[in-house]
Amino acid sequence: MSDTPVIGVLALQGDVREHLIALASADALARPVRRPEELAEVDGLVIPGGESTTMSKLAVLFGMMEPLRERVRAGMPVYGTCAGMILLAEKILDPRSGQETVGGIDMIVRRNAFGRQNESFEAAVEVAGIDGGPVEGVFIRAPWVESVGAGAEVIAEHGGHIVAVRQRNVLATSFHPELTGDHRVHALFVDMVRAVK
Numbered sequence: 001m002s003d004t005p006v007i008g009v010l011a012l013q014g015d016v017r018e019h020l021i022a023l024a025s026a027d028a029l030a031r032p033v034r035r036p037e038e039l040a041e042v043d044g045l046v047i048p049g050g051e052s053t054t055m056s057k058l059a060v061l062f063g064m065m066e067p068l069r070e071r072v073r074a075g076m077p078v079y080g081t082c083a084g085m086i087l088l089a090e091k092i093l094d095p096r097s098g099q100e101t102v103g104g105i106d107m108i109v110r111r112n113a114f115g116r117q118n119e120s121f122e123a124a125v126e127v128a129g130i131d132g133g134p135v136e137g138v139f140i141r142a143p144w145v146e147s148v149g150a151g152a153e154v155i156a157e158h159g160g161h162i163v164a165v166r167q168r169n170v171l172a173t174s175f176h177p178e179l180t181g182d183h184r185v186h187a188l189f190v191d192m193v194r195a196v197k
C-alpha cells in the first residue's frame, strides 16, 4: 500500500526491537534508523527508551543530532518514550554534563524523577485522545515533566505529575507502551504520521 507510512526507530541505543514490533502491528512499515541517509527516508520517527545521556552522545558521534533537529523543525512527526521524551524536551532540569537534546516540545523534564531501577512500576494511565480506557504504563527510571510552555498540551498525568505531552507533531510519554501488548499509543502516532504524509 503506497499510503502506508514508513516510520523509523532511532537505533543508536535502547529498546528498538519492541518499537519496531509495535509499529508494525499498528500498520506502519517500521525500520531502524542510524544514519542521516536513513533518517531522510522515513515519514516519522520513534526515539526509544534507554539512557538519554548515552543516546545524546551517540547522536552527536554519528552525525545525527543536527539532522534530527532539522527534521523535527521541519515538521516530521516524532514520538519519544522515556529517554526519548528527554531527548525531545527543550530543557532538562538535571542534565549530565554535555547532555544535549533534539528539542521539539516546549517542556522541562526531570530525569529519573520516579526513582531508580528497582522502583520501576506499572500503572493504568488515562491518555487524552486514546479511547477504550487507560493504557498500561510501564515506568522504568522514568522522567516526569516539570512544566510545559503554552504550545504544549498535557495529555496524561500520573500521581499529580505530567507523563505525556503533545506539541503539534511531537509526542512524548514517560512510560513504555511498547513493552505491553497494547499498541494504542503507537496507533495514535501512526495516525499523526499519516495526517502529514
Ligand SMILES: NC(=O)CC[C@H](N)C(=O)O
Pocket (backbone or CB within 6 Å): 048, 049, 050, 051, 052, 053, 081, 082, 083, 084, 086, 111, 112, 140, 141, 142, 143
Ligand atoms: N527507561 C528509560 O528510558 C530510562 C531513562 C533514563 N533514566 C535516562 O535518563 O535516560
